[in-house]
Amino acid sequence: MSNSRTLRRAKAGTTEPTWVRWTLIAVALSFIFLFLVLPLAAVFTEALRKGIDAYLEALKEPDAWTAIRLTLLTAAIAVPLNLVFGVAAAWCIAKYEFPGKAFLTTLVDLPFSVSPVVAGLVYVLLFGAHGWIGPWLQAHDIKIIFAVPGIVLATVFVTFPFIARELIPLMQAQGTEEEQAAMVLGATGWQTFWHVTLPNIKWGLVYGVILCNARAMGEFGAVSVVSGHIRGQTNTMPLHVEILYNEYQSVAAFAVASLLALLAVLTLVIKSFVEWQFERDQKVAAELAPEPAGG
């Protein structure tokens, strides 16, 4: 009797009274509503304030189209570059031991903590008219700053760690046993990577790619410094939003912004799907795995 009472008390001790629970839920949800749901809703309402026709009209504008194309182009270059880097960096950091590994991992993370404005500035100092190799570039008629290459470079910088960062802990947790087994059975390095490593890391890879892509398409500060804001030429979507907004073309600004907000929502949906798939795979793997010998 007294045993079951203690147990009940113990169970009750790991949660709170109902009113406390519901108050905490209410406060947390209000916070989420105010800070996340309202801004997201505001984007779409402001975009549709003058009706669907005005909204579509704003998106049909040639400058808006140039901005969309430039944003897609930038992401299409920056994401694959950082993908190749991410896989290479994760391979050497997760699968081997070497001196300076911890320091290298810190350096990979560095772009995350650098202000985007500073990131843009460093490229201006390198390639700008008064920069280190600016005069040489000018003499050879190569434009990097205030042109597309600068925008791509700045985007590559700010999205640099995304994929590496997802893959390193994942590959470290998986160890090297499966790869070693494949090599012993006669697989080449590439075969091992394609048929053993890649299937193991695929969800982490997708996760990193979509987050990297969202940031690449949405980057503002770094791109703003190197772009020069030439309308119809070097404006990405976020920069185009700024220009329209500053010209008091609110509906047009929010119309372009709504596309970026849709991208964000899509990113969150894919991300949730990937997390769900990953958990499912983990569960299946856990069921298949033999019982570990010791705790």
Added chain:
Amino acid sequence: MTAAILSTLPGAATGTVRKRPTRHVLPGFNITLGFTLFYLSLIVLIPLSALVFKTFTLTWEQFWVAVASPRVVASYQLTFGASFIAALVNVVFGLLVAWVLVRYPFPGKKIIDALVDLPFALPTAVAGIALTALLADNGWVGQLLVPFDIKLAFNRNGIVIALIFIGLPFVVRTVQPVLEDAEKELEEAATCLGASRWQTFRYVVFPSIAPALLTGFAMAFARAVGEYGSVIFIAGNMPMVSEITPLIIIGKLEQYDYAGATAVAVVMLGFSFTLLLVINALQAWQRRRSGAQS
């Protein structure tokens, strides 16, 4: 730190005996490390060193004038002050949101959980204009506050709000996994020994999530200090009053004051690097803490 990572790997117990063959069996070490170092140097290290070398072309006096003029100092105070307040708010509400998501069942939980990452996915410029539209005098929230004479847009309040938005996921996402792994048996034991629910939280739960909370705080703070896109729309950008440090750099650049912009940027870069090391140390502490518990 390396030791902490190693101890989580399977077969770590056998230690050095296993490490040696690993290096020889798996191919590709030289090429992947080589490419990593090459790409890292090209994209990150060489450009950042350009920044540092540019500062060396300044005399000490020029540097000091650039980084310590009253307008710049006012911007540091604002940037660090607002980031600190925002990160603090995020610690409180981030813990609350993480707690509710891990401990209580309620309808729509999965959607809320996914929504927490919105600030990572939503471009900062979009966040900036959306928050401004909400908080301006004719906005949904702003018009409710007009009778009380509270203004949240185009002043320092707006900056703090934008920075809370930007830093929101950091604390939730660092605390959430720790709460999920926490062993309920410990709390049950505390209750059986006569602890009240509050005492259990204060002395059993809180110490185990404290490192994660601190890490989340540092990450939110670091992100807020460098933030530009969301802030400039809502700040009003008055010199000495609501002008953040990244905007000072942009302003100097637009006046072709490259040296001045560089000097301020170096100060920010030094700060970012310090914070990065602090966050690394905090994470190592957290790993040791959770390693010791299990």
